[in-house]
Amino acid sequence: MTSPHRPVPHPGPAAGPGVGPAFDAVPALDGELRFDSAALDAASTDFGRLVHEPPAAVLRAGSAEDVATMVRHCRERGLKVAPRGQGHSTNGQAQVPSGLVIDLGSLDSVEFRDDTAIVQAGALWSSVVRASLPRGLTPPAFTDYLELSVGGTLSAGGLGGQIGHHGTQADNVLELQVVTGEGEIATCSPTVRPDLFRAALGGLGQCAIITRATLSLIPAPRSVRLYTLTFRSVTELTARQAELIGEGRFDYLVGQALPAPDGWTYMMEAASYDGTADADARLTDDLGAASVEAQDVPYFDFVNRLAATVEALTAMGEWTRPHPWYDSLLPASTVDTVVTDTLARLEPEAVGASAVILLYPVLTAKCRTPLPVMPDEEIAYLFSLLKTASPGADSADEMVVANRRQYDTTVEAGGCWYPIGSVPLTKDDWVRHFGRFWDEFEAARHRYDPDGVLTPGQRIF
Numbered sequence: 001m002t003s004p005h006r007p008v009p010h011p012g013p014a015a016g017p018g019v020g021p022a023f024d025a026v027p028a029l030d031g032e033l034r035f036d037s038a039a040l041d042a043a044s045t046d047f048g049r050l051v052h053e054p055p056a057a058v059l060r061a062g063s064a065e066d067v068a069t070m071v072r073h074c075r076e077r078g079l080k081v082a083p084r085g086q087g088h089s090t091n092g093q094a095q096v097p098s099g100l101v102i103d104l105g106s107l108d109s110v111e112f113r114d115d116t117a118i119v120q121a122g123a124l125w126s127s128v129v130r131a132s133l134p135r136g137l138t139p140p141a142f143t144d145y146l147e148l149s150v151g152g153t154l155s156a157g158g159l160g161g162q163i164g165h166h167g168t169q170a171d172n173v174l175e176l177q178v179v180t181g182e183g184e185i186a187t188c189s190p191t192v193r194p195d196l197f198r199a200a201l202g203g204l205g206q207c208a209i210i211t212r213a214t215l216s217l218i219p220a221p222r223s224v225r226l227y228t229l230t231f232r233s234v235t236e237l238t239a240r241q242a243e244l245i246g247e248g249r250f251d252y253l254v255g256q257a258l259p260a261p262d263g264w265t266y267m268m269e270a271a272s273y274d275g276t277a278d279a280d281a282r283l284t285d286d287l288g289a290a291s292v293e294a295q296d297v298p299y300f301d302f303v304n305r306l307a308a309t310v311e312a313l314t315a316m317g318e319w320t321r322p323h324p325w326y327d328s329l330l331p332a333s334t335v336d337t338v339v340t341d342t343l344a345r346l347e348p349e350a351v352g353a354s355a356v357i358l359l360y361p362v363l364t365a366k367c368r369t370p371l372p373v374m375p376d377e378e379i380a381y382l383f384s385l386l387k388t389a390s391p392g393a394d395s396a397d398e399m400v401v402a403n404r405r406q407y408d409t410t411v412e413a414g415g416c417w418y419p420i421g422s423v424p425l426t427k428d429d430w431v432r433h434f435g436r437f438w439d440e441f442e443a444a445r446h447r448y449d450p451d452g453v454l455t456p457g458q459r460i461f
């Protein structure tokens with residue numbers, strides 16, 4: 001499908017040095033097909049720095065039509081295609097050896113219609129919220145880090161502290177424009193081609209490349225009353241989180257395990273939008289926390305508060321080290337046991353100088369899209385071991401081996417992994433992972449990407 005309003009096209013590349021026969025006779029494109037080492041090097045690494053697979057070419061997409069044209073071109077020539085947002089994967093998920101990486105970063109427009117944002121897939125969440133706030137609106141759900149692409153987090157799901165009220169980021173999508181593995185530009189929504197919509201959201205790029213999303217927005221708070229509370233045991237933390245997310249007392253609720261001189265301490269962050277100090281006692285006095293601190297933060301600074309940490313980690317050199325991350329979702333019935341056992345065995349120094357251990361409550365009923373897969377209980381917990389292979393820590397390879405052990409523990413405990421991390425999985429693992437959704441997902445893959453062109457870096461099919 002070709003838009004009648006396309007800008008003056010670039011000519012396709014002539015065959016020449018670096019342009020293999022696979023990319024001869026490429027139709028005219030709005031964007032640019034690159035074969036230079038800078039483009040290939042950038043596309044053959046990611047935030048994890050564990051996998052390095054150079055593609056044959058990189059498309060800097062200029063339009064959805066470009067994406068469709070090149071998917072068709074690659075399909076005809078038996079080449080694989082990997083869409084790429086910001087490359088913040090940790091295990092080569094956006095890479096494709098000797099294939100085509102489609103860099104969606106230049107498809108980054110953000111427009112508004114009433115209380116929705118119509119956003120190209122390469123737009124960053126930071127750009128979306130910066131543009132929506134002057135209209136008094138905000139996306140309801142965020143990831144912790146805003147410099148991720150809309151297409152990248154929607155293809156994973158997008159979990160964050162607002163999940164108790166608004167579900168995942170994928171739950172707040174009204175419509176998608178995608179390019180299927182056959183190179184068709186399609187629109188899908190809960191009522192139009194719902195099978196494609198369900199398989200694209202949280203679908204890890206297996207059935208289609210998201211090129212545009214219509215996002216629901218809500219009125220934005222001006223400021224946030226942010227509480228930081230500490231608890232002495234994991235049981236106290238998870239019990240309070242379960243109560244609070246169930247009753248919806250706070251607009252935002254997360255947690256972390258932090259190393260302490262005598263083991264571990266447990267932190268909860270809870271936020272009340274447009275909250276004031278008058279409500280402090282009512283909101284926190286009955287929680288039994290060992291300590292409570294409160295502060296007022298402007299709303300944008302609140303959703304963007306990882307930015308300062310990233311700056312510090314970059315200055316320390318930690319941001320560019322290997323990141324063998326592990327992310328899981330555990331049911332409430334086993335979370336305390338798994339977390340306690342895991343932390344009892346874990347030496348804080350072994351997981352890196354800047355490691356972070358997350359424990360976020362999830363109200364599974366709010367997560368209405370079938371993907372990402374959730375444990376089969378009312379309350380679940382995102383348990384993440386965000387490791388960095390710092391000097392003096394375990395090696396990146398050792399961390400990956402430990403991730404696989406943690407994965408097996410997770411599955412035995414009735415949990416599942418949140419598929420953004422670094423865990424070697426087999427086909428059987430994936431079938432078990434998708435569970436009751438596997439048959440529908442596999443059927444969608446065969447229907448929309450019958451030749452298996454898309455996103456091999458996830459290693460599912």
Ligand SMILES: Cc1cc2nc3c(=O)[nH]c(=O)nc-3n(C[C@H](O)[C@H](O)[C@H](O)COP(=O)(O)OP(=O)(O)OC[C@H]3O[C@@H](n4cnc5c(N)ncnc54)[C@H](O)[C@@H]3O)c2cc1C
Nearest residue numbers: 085086087088089093143144145149151152158159205210
């Ligand atoms: C610092 C940091 C903080 C994070 N915090 C959170 C968090 O709080 N919550 C959370 O849920 N996740 C979090 N993540 C994980 C993150 O959401 C995923 O890794 C996400 O996929 C990264 O987005 P990206 O634009 O970098 O995608 P990429 O790494 O470029 O791509 C990720 C995968 O999606 C595919 N893909 C990319 N774009 C598209 C598209 N348009 N259509 C279809 N498939 C596509 C790629 O091929 C690849 O398989 C975090 C990651 C980092 C590095």
